Amino acid sequence: xxxxxxxxxxxxxxxxxxxxxxxxxxxxxxxxxxxxxxxxxxxxxxxxxxxxxxxxxxxxxxxxxxxxxxxxxxxxxxxxxxxxxxxxxxxxxxxxxxxxxxxxxxxxxxxxxxxxxxxxxxxxxxxxxxxxxxxxxxxxxxxxxxxxxxxxxxxxxxxxxxxxxxxxxxxxxxxxxxxxxxxxxxxxxxxxxxxxxxxxxxxxxxxxxxxxxxxxxxxxxxxxxxxxxxxxxxxxxxxxx
Numbered sequence: 001x002x003x004x005x006x007x008x009x010x011x012x013x014x015x016x017x018x019x020x021x022x023x024x025x026x027x028x029x030x031x032x033x034x035x036x037x038x039x040x041x042x043x044x045x046x047x048x049x050x051x052x053x054x055x056x057x058x059x060x061x062x063x064x065x066x067x068x069x070x071x072x073x074x075x076x077x078x079x080x081x082x083x084x085x086x087x088x089x090x091x092x093x094x095x096x097x098x099x100x101x102x103x104x105x106x107x108x109x110x111x112x113x114x115x116x117x118x119x120x121x122x123x124x125x126x127x128x129x130x131x132x133x134x135x136x137x138x139x140x141x142x143x144x145x146x147x148x149x150x151x152x153x154x155x156x157x158x159x160x161x162x163x164x165x166x167x168x169x170x171x172x173x174x175x176x177x178x179x180x181x182x183x184x185x186x187x188x189x190x191x192x193x194x195x196x197x198x199x200x201x202x203x204x205x206x207x208x209x210x211x212x213x214x215x216x217x218x219x220x221x222x223x224x225x226x227x228x229x230x231x232x233x234x235x236x237x238x239x240x241x
Contacts, residue, residue, distance in 0.1 A: 030093045031105055036165065037087035042068045043183040044191050052192055053199055063202075064195070071194035075187055078233045080140075082106050083183045083191070085169030087113065094161035095150040102143045102150070106168045109134060109141035114165040117150075120157050134166075190232040197226035 049064055050056070072083050082088070090105055112134050115127040135142040143164060150162070170182045 030159075032091045032160075033105065034089045034091075035086050036089050039072075039082075039084035039086050039169065040171075041084060042072055042191075043083045043188050044068060044195075049192065049195050052196055064199070067195045067198050068191065071191045071198070074194060075190050075233060079187065080106060081187065082108070082169035083187055085110075085167065085171040087165065087167050090164045090166070091160045092162050092164075094153045094156045094158050096152070098149050099152075100145045100149045102162065102164065104141045104143060104164065104166065104168075106166075107139060107141055108168060108170065109136050110167045110169065112143060112164060112166045114163075115143065116163045116165075118157050118161055118163070120154060122157065124163075186232045190229055193226045193229050193232070197229075 046061060046065055046068065049068060050061075053064075055064070075081070076083055088106055092102065095102070112132070115132060116124045117127065118124050130146075131148065132143055132145050135144055150156075152161075156162070170184075
C-alpha cells in the first residue's frame with residue numbers, strides 16, 4: 001500500500017500519514033450500527049425449543065421466548081451474520097484518500113436502501129442510487145462507488161461521515177407478510193444449543209439455591225458455551241475478529 005499526505009492536509013498541525021487505498025474497512029474500521037427494523041420473527045420457534053427441552057407447560061413461555069431472542073443475538077455477535085432479517089444503519093468515519101469501496105459489517109446483505117454523507121456542519125446528503133452498486137457476493141459485502149471516489153475530510157466530517165442503510169439477513173425484515181426464514185441449519189442449531197444450555201444452567205441454579213447447596217465458588221456466574229457451539233459458528237467475517 002502506498003502512503004502519502006493528501007494535499008488538503010498540508011500545513012495542518014500533526015498532519016497524518018494517510019493510506020491511499022481503493023477500499024476501506026477491516027480491523028481498523030471504526031463503525032457503529034443501529035437496528036432500524038428488527039427481525040419479524042426468530043430463527044427457531046417456541047414450539048421447537050419446548051420440544052427439545054421436553055416442556056409441555058406454558059408457564060415458562062415468556063422466559064423461553066427471551067432466551068430465544070438472546071441466543072439469536074449472541075449468534076449474530078459471534079458470526080457477524082443476520083440470522084433472519086433486519087434493516088441496519090452502519091456509520092463509519094471519513095474514508096481514506098482515493099477509496100471507492102466500503103466493506104459492510106453484516107451479511108448476507110440483500111439491498112442497500114440509502115447512503116448518506118455528512119459534511120463538517122452535520123448536513124446530510126443522500127447519494128444518487130446510480131452512483132454506487134452493491135457487491136453482495138463478496139464476504140464481506142462491498143458498497144462500490146461507480147466512476148468516482150468517496151469524498152473525505154474536509155468535505156466530510158471526520159467521525160460518522162458516511163451512513164449506509166441496508167437490509168440484511170435471509171428474509172426482508174419489512175416484507176409484508178414476511179416469508180418463512182431460511183436461516184442456515186447450523187445457525188438454527190447454534191441458537192437451540194444456547195437456549196438449552198442457558199435453560200439447563202438456569203434450572204440448576206434455581207435448584208441449588210432452593211436446596212441450600214453451596215455449589216458455585218469460582219465458577220459461579222460463568223456461562224461457558226455448550227459443546228459443539230464453536231464448530232457451528234466458525235463461518236464469520238474474519239476481518240472483524
